[in-house]
Amino acid sequence: MPPMKKITLVLLLCVSPLASSEGLPDLGDVSQAALSPAQERQIGQQSMLQIRASRQFLDDPEVNDYLNQLGSKLVEFSGEPSLGFEFFAMNDEAVNAFAMPGGFVGVNVGLLLITQSESELASVLGHEIAHVTQHHYARLLNGTKGDGLASMAAIAVAILAARNNPQTATAAIVGAQARAVQKQLDFTRVHEQEADRIGLDTLQKAGFNPHAMPEFLDRLQHATRLVEGNAPNYLRTHPITSERVADIENRVSKQPYRLMQDSLDFQLVRTKLIAAQKTSADALSYFEQAVHGEKFGNPIAQRYGLVLSLLRVQNLARATLEMQQLQLLAKNNALIDTLAGRVKQANNASDSLAFYRNALQNYPQHRALAYAYAEALLQANQAELASKILAERVNRYPADTRLYQLQARAYAAQNKQLEHHHALAYSAAWQGNLSGAIEQLEIAKQAGGNFYQMSIIESDLNELRELLGARSKK
């Protein structure tokens, strides 16, 4: 059996607008032609390759799965429910969120931590979703005049960088062009008001508290002190005016205040991020204090943080005891079950297998659970079953590099050289490292396999070479 189906590389097979301004598709005069939805998607996908390869991409499937669950509740009530949005977290303390053409929405850890309710986070997502569904990028490009600046490469790099981090943007685009491009890409007041209005509508239809939107913006304006040295980027990339706030407040004032209970996942994901920001010793004392009633907060989330911290300092005995308490407090939660599995696994990998197998039946979509199970299977020398669990997920998450890395380990343990290097190739390709991927495919080819496997390798090689050629073409 081939390790992966062919479809996984198809998304990569479009000419990269990011790599050089020369080998670009001829889009004609962008000042006259709006981007087609396919072109928007292409820019978004290419930008995602760069983002996944960057250190700022938060490679935590639980955080990203949560964002996608929340996001999809909103997308359902947006103007384009079938667009196939992807939400992801960035490991960046700056308070910001950004949307890229084609439905890719990034949320910084800094913003996730500053939100005080799930409705506030949903209000930000709703606003970003509206930028996408209203095609604000395409409309911005329409507005730019056809000078040299408007090359797709400069625009795409700027979209990727300027929205999130002005320093990167300046490095990414040369000199004076940087400021001009960035200026063009800051959404106009009209775009912001439209994104607010439509985002608010989506927020309400999806059942969240509409008052969260003005409350969040208001708090952001007063919270500049929290973000060392600079005003929240969110306010810069989504310029806020008193007119804009007044407009939202006016719309919201007619709406009933909906007191919503935050989901447990919202609390747990925030707890996980808080823990990750601290040293292991600080995290432990923080959650010890929290659990013993010295901090306001959700008791389940606090105990979850405590178990997480105990596991981190390898205090297995106490982690096991506290986990038992936690499981009495909260049943039927995928994040808690995943942590319970990790505690069992740290005690004894073989003993955790039955638990993981059972939990995965309850939460088949929870990626972290599948990966932890695969990891435990590898530790217990059951690589073949690990391969099976992972292969089931490749079609669903074709861009998940962690999946391919686990697959590579599973194949190595079975001494399947071709499959091992094939998986490494996919991991490299999805991180945008095309020459590294080609290298791995060459090694896979030398390892040899059956006719079917060899023809897939050959065809992947051709695709990647074509892509690499398109990138370097002058």
Ligand SMILES: [Zn+2]
């Ligand atoms: Zn905005």
